[in-house]
Amino acid sequence: MVQLYQSPVRVYKHPFSLVMLAYERRFPTCPQIPVFVGCEVLKDEESHGGAIRMTERRCKLNVEAPYILKKIIGVDFVYFIQKNVLDRRNSVLEIEAWNESFSTRVTVIEKCRYFVHPGNPEWTCFEQNASLDIKNFLGFENSMEKLAMKQYAQNISKGKEIIEYFIGELKEQGVTYVEPWVDPEKVLTSNVKTLEIVESNDQNIETTESKLSSNKEIKLSSDYIERYLGKLDLMQESKLLRLRQSIQELRGASVPNDATLLRFLRAREFMVDKAKEMLTQSLHWRKKYQIDKLLEEYEAPRVIKDYFPGGWHHCDKDGRPLYILRLGQMDVKGLLKSIAEDELLLLALHICEEGLSLTEEATNILGHPVSQWCLLIDLEGLNMRHLWRPGIKALLRIIEIVEANYPETMGRVLIIRAPRCFPILWTLISTFIDENTRNKFIFYCGSDYQEQNDGGLSDYIDQSYIPDFLGNDSETNIMEGGVVPKSLYRLEVEGTSNEHEHSLYHSISIAHGQLHHVIINTNDPGALLTWDFDVMRHNVMFTVLHESKNSDLATKASPSEECSDDSGASAIKVWKEGCNWIKVEPSIICHDGESIQGTHIIQEPGIYILQWQNPDEGEFLPSISSHKAQLMYFYEVLPSAHYRGSMMSLQSVVSGRSVASSSLSR
Known part of the structure; x- marks a missing residue:
């Protein structure tokens, strides 16, 4: 298998002629590279006038390998041929080296180049690439490959x-300056150019930093990578450059910045082909939906400005921009019925684009790379209304799109004030979140987040930045959320939503004095029964009943069936409480226009009944009209294995000492 290595461009802040003199001092031996034992010059020639110098050396290297491996291969040293071509006229040194030893079994080719920095003539750049192909090595191909790449990486890191x-x-x-080579035939012209360089030198030095951020060649320098991308090992640097080259071949000059390339590489564990596929699909998506214009052109609808409880707020202790979402205060159903799912997706994408812009800004201000942001989710107020199925479906769609197009942008997710119903929501959405992202979640139940210097929020967010709604002094510009008035619902959205919901929601009408009920037969103690319904007209009374195994209904009922008033409702209506059935949730009166969500943990197997009743006039509550009651409802039984599993998962990470930690920072 051929191993390829491509280095970033390394920058020496010294003139080319001085670097060349220093380079010559590496020969014939170099104590700084112990494996380099020595060399002999095989050829050293210069062209007429001295513009080109060609030097060929035979280099002797010590084999840094285990003793037993040395004995098997039968040598202590290996030999390489190195050919250097110095072009003094153009200030370029080309180096090519290949192995002489074991050349029939192993092929090693290395090419290096020193050249003048394109942005500053007083600096010198160095780049290199290498290939290693172990064809046959006495059955030790894998061992030799790993050993060779390890030694090569160690020696390369010492080069600069x-x-x-x-x-x-x-x-x-006392040698601080070396006179640049001058073509004897053009002495006068060269002197004039040298004078111009000296006069403009101060200006070049002042403008170098700005050129670093705009010149594509310079962006490949190791200094740039460390300053803007963070620490990378040699193979990661090489794969970053390979991905850049591959995307450039497809898209020409339209190549994302290095930080974006690196995010997609990390998302695919530095597998270049998979990262390329993921990035290419994302770039097509961005072009199709004009995502690059989103920051400039997006205007949030009024209902978002007034009722969406989220916004940016300072940064965490690692310098990451901090986004706060008070999910427990969000009226998911109201927002979707007011602006529709696509508009909510657009809001999420705008937040992601803002996050990318803020991380770039933080990188420039802090002087070290910031590629991710921090998310603080406050769940106070979360209840079963947040499990509204169309809302969950919209959330899952948003997660899917964000995961595919904004990988490795989430540095840490802090979940605070998680209520008992949160595990249900986590069960539904966690499987759609990438494992690397899930490992960055930190959960706090109750008041655990208030602990200081012991796993609380202050471990991750400076105390002065903890928001005011958590009892601190840091004011936020975040709306409090709340219920979206039905007057803001859009009729066209509501109509579309109803069509969308028909596969999940049942529509029914109930005349005065009649009722409708759903019979659910379950043998799964610990399962979770959930319901959600909208009263479209009139008032209704809702009740949850549990029926004993011994009744006639229990022996006849299927796992789930629906009955109306003329299909057995009267029989249920005259059951004796405490004998045939018991009320497991208090009866509630639901008024015209209300949305009701709820849950019940199954304690015992048997028949459970969801019952809606349109009372007779004067019974329970006065009738407001002669119209039938109308409602849309949805119910679901979540298996105990899912519910308990999610609760156990939550309990295992209830404090800040979860799998996510500052060690995940990049």
Whole structure:
């Protein structure tokens, strides 16, 4: 298998001629590279006038391998041929090296180049690439491959330090400047150019930093990678450049910045082909939906500005932008019925684009790479209304799109004030979240988040930035949310929503004095029975009943069936409480226009009944009209295995000491 390595461009802030003099000091031996034992010059020639110098060396390297492996291969040293071509006229040194030893079994080819920095003629750049192909090595191919790449990576990492060492040595000897080579035939012209360089040198130094951020060649420098992307090992650097080159071949000059490339590589565990596929699909998606214009053109609807409880708020202790979402205060159903699912998705994408912009800004301000943001989700007020099925479906769609197009942007997710019903929501959405992202979740139940310096929020957010709604002094510009008035519902949205909901929701009409009920037969103690319904007209009374195994209904009922007034409702209506059935949830009167959500944990197997009644006039509550009651309802039984599993998962990470920690910072 061929192993490829492509280095970033490394920058020496010294002139080319001085770097070349330092480079020559590496020969014939170099104590800074212990494996480099020595070399002999096989050829050293110059062209007429001295513009081109060609040097060929035979280099001797010590084999840094386990003793037993040395004995098996039968050598202590290996030999390489190195050919250097120095073009003094254009200030370029081309180096090519290949192995002489074991050349029939192993092929190693390395190419390097020193050249003048394109943004500053007083600096020098260095780049290299190498390939390793182990064809046959006595059955030790994998071991030799790992050993060779390890040694190569170690020696490459020393390369820049060695040049700097010899430049320092020259300075100690009083050599701080080396006269650039001058073509003897063009002495006068060269002197004029040299004078121009000296006069503009101060200006070049002042403008170098700005050029670093705009010149594509410079963006490949190791200094740039460390400053804007963070620490990468040599193979990660190589794969970053391979992905850039691959995308450039497809898209020409339209290539995302290095931070974006790195995010997609991390999302695919630095597998270049998979990262390329994921990124290519995302770039097509961005172009199709004009995502690049979103920051400039997006205008939030009025209902979002007034009722969406989320916004940016300072940063966490790692310098990541902090987004706060008070999910427990959000009227999901009201927002969707007011603006529709696509508009809510657009809001989420705008938040993601803002996050990318803020991380770039933080990187420039803080002087170190910030590629992710922090999310604080407050669940106070979360209840079963948030489990409204169309809302869950919209949330899952948003998660799917964000995961595909904004990978590795979430640094940490802090979940605070999680109520008992949260595990149900977590069960529904967690499987759609990438495992790497799930590992960044930190859960707090109750008041655990208030602990200071012991796993509380202050471990991750500076105390002065903890928001005011949590009892601190840091004011936020975040709306409190609340119920969206039905007057803001859009009729066209509501109509579309009803069509969308028909596969989940049942529509029924109930005349005065009649009732409608759903019979649910379950043998799963610990399961969770949930319901959600909208009263479209009139008033109704809702009750949840549990019927004993011994009744006639229990022996006849299927796992789930619906009955109306003329199909057995009267029989249920005359059952004796405490004998045939018991009321497991208090009866509630539901008024015209109300939305009701609820849940009941199944304690005992048997028949459970959801019952809606349109009372006779004067019974329970006065009738407001002669019209039938109308409602839409949905119910579901969540298996105990899912519910208990999610609760156990939550309990295992109730404090800040979860799998997510500052060690995940990038």
